[in-house]
Amino acid sequence: MAERTTTGTGRRGTQAVVVRGGTVVDQTGERPADVLVVGDRVVEVGTTVSPPRGAVELDASGCVVSPGLVDLHTHLRQPGREESETVESGARAASLGGFTAVVAMPNTEPTLDSAEAVRNVYELATTATAEVAVAGAITVARAGERLAPMAELAELGVRIFTDDGTGVQSAGLMRRALEYATGLGVTLAQHCEDATLAGDGAMHEGAWSSRLGIPGMPAVAEEVMVARDLALARSTGARIHFLHLSTAGSVGLVRRAKAEGLPVTAEAAPHHFTLTDACAAGYDPVFKVNPPLRPESDVGAVKQGLADGTIDAIATDHAPHAPEAKDLPFDQAPPGMLGLQTALSLALTELDLPLVRILALMSWQPAAIAGLDAARGGNQGGPVAPGSVANLCVIDPTATWIVDPAALASRSRNSPYGGRSLTGRVRHTVFRGEPVVIDAEAQR
Numbered sequence: 467m468a469e470r471t472t473t474g475t476g477r478r479g480t481q482a483v484v485v486r487g488g489t490v491v492d493q494t495g496e497r498p499a500d501v502l503v504v505g506d507r508v509v510e511v512g513t514t515v516s517p518p519r520g521a522v523e524l525d526a527s528g529c530v531v532s533p534g535l536v537d538l539h540t541h542l543r544q545p546g547r548e549e550s551e552t553v554e555s556g557a558r559a560a561s562l563g564g565f566t567a568v569v570a571m572p573n574t575e576p577t578l579d580s581a582e583a584v585r586n587v588y589e590l591a592t593t594a595t596a597e598v599a600v601a602g603a604i605t606v607a608r609a610g611e612r613l614a615p616m617a618e619l620a621e622l623g624v625r626i627f628t629d630d631g632t633g634v635q636s637a638g639l640m641r642r643a644l645e646y647a648t649g650l651g652v653t654l655a656q657h658c659e660d661a662t663l664a665g666d667g668a669m670h671e672g673a674w675s676s677r678l679g680i681p682g683m684p685a686v687a688e689e690v691m692v693a694r695d696l697a698l699a700r701s702t703g704a705r706i707h708f709l710h711l712s713t714a715g716s717v718g719l720v721r722r723a724k725a726e727g728l729p730v731t732a733e734a735a736p737h738h739f740t741l742t743d744a745c746a747a748g749y750d751p752v753f754k755v756n757p758p759l760r761p762e763s764d765v766g767a768v769k770q771g772l773a774d775g776t777i778d779a780i781a782t783d784h785a786p787h788a789p790e791a792k793d794l795p796f797d798q799a800p801p802g803m804l805g806l807q808t809a810l811s812l813a814l815t816e817l818d819l820p821l822v823r824i825l826a827l828m829s830w831q832p833a834a835i836a837g838l839d840a841a842r843g844g845n846q847g848g849p850v851a852p853g854s855v856a857n858l859c860v861i862d863p864t865a866t867w868i869v870d871p872a873a874l875a876s877r878s879r880n881s882p883y884g885g886r887s888l889t890g891r892v893r894h895t896v897f898r899g900e901p902v903v904i905d906a907e908a909q910r
């Protein structure tokens with residue numbers, strides 16, 4: 467199954483790279499060390515490495531050298547919406563954000579619900595600067611009516627399935643999908659939203675939606691599906707991953723389920739711990755996202771969930787929309803915001819967590835959920851050790867920068883963080899031994 471990880475150009479066998487003078491931080495601990503990479507592999511980690519002549523030197527003084535980040539939730543828009551993003555441009559944005567792997571969501575046009583569609587994305591990703599893992603759809607065309615050929619997709623290496631963009635509305639169909647997924651050893655990921663409760667809501671239902679006259683969707687639209695799926699997980703024994711949890715109620719449900727021992731995991735998106743529904747006050751559609759921005763109390767609960775281990779991963783929900791598509795009245799604009807290039811910096815700036823915890827949430831824990839870690843035959847999420855494939859992220863934790871949406875690598879500009887000052891930045895990214903980002907510049 468390791469076949470699926472052959473995206474990327476691969477490198478001419480012998481080029482050497484030395485990451486010099488940093489502090490290596492991974493799941494095994496923290497130590498000052500240089501990292502020597504030859505070809506696509508880490509060959510030495512230590513304080514006395516002697517690189518071969520001609521090695522590329524990456525300065526990491528004052529920096530943290532970590533396993534590459536892994537994003538569980540990326541919308542690459544290809545095929546079908548190439549004006550918004552492509553596999554290539556999205557992967558470049560990922561590299562700049564420190565990610566060496568992304569999970570591509572299946573809500574493309576056509577949907578990634580067939581072997582042909584999945585192979586097409588793998589093909590597009592062969593020259594990308596990050597590994598692109600595909601999430602397959604649970605149901606054909608994400609229509610929620612009949613199951614996609616999950617076995618065939620699993621055969622191609624698909625490890626995670628979701629109808630993201632919508633939740634699977636039918637409990638009966640979801641139960642069948644869970645039973646099927648368990649047999650295949652794959653994970654279902656749910657976008658928790660009950661359509662009958664969400665209705666045509668365009669933001670969180672609360673004081674701000676009333677004041678602004680924008681139709682709201684209540685927190686309970688998310689929470690009833692979390693609760694339903696926990697009941698289904700309990701009765702089937704299947705694993706479930708909850709996408710972008712955004713409410714205090716959802717976080718509480720997952721916390722109790724984990725205490726009970728259910729095999730569930732969850733992610734949160736940076737915008738749900740950095741922005742609130744008050745951002746909609748100017749009717750700027752850049753703040754429209756699904757699930758919607760929530761009040762301060764929910765933001766606090768998401769942070770608490772990240773701190774206490776209820777939430778396992780920070781995932782971007784990077785959702786590019788071309789300017790002409792996004793520039794509509796708030797209630798008509800498509801939901802979604804860019805995330806790949808700001809996620810790590812937002813976490814470092816806004817979360818009161820040790821850096822190693824943030825790396826756990828953004829590298830090795832999501833790698834395990836996506837089935838991309840060493841334990842499952844992949845090579846994402848570390849540890850940084852001789853013999854491993856060199857997927858590395860070098861972070862300057864003290865660098866400050868101001869977000870300029872026009873300077874992002876995405877084909878779209880819909881970042882809600884324009885003008886925001888952030889602390890902590892990706893300096894270099896190494897993907898399969900290739901320095902794809904050097905000093906915050908994409909190399910190709």
Ligand SMILES: [Zn+2]
Nearest residue numbers: 630631657709
């Ligand atoms: Zn979603």
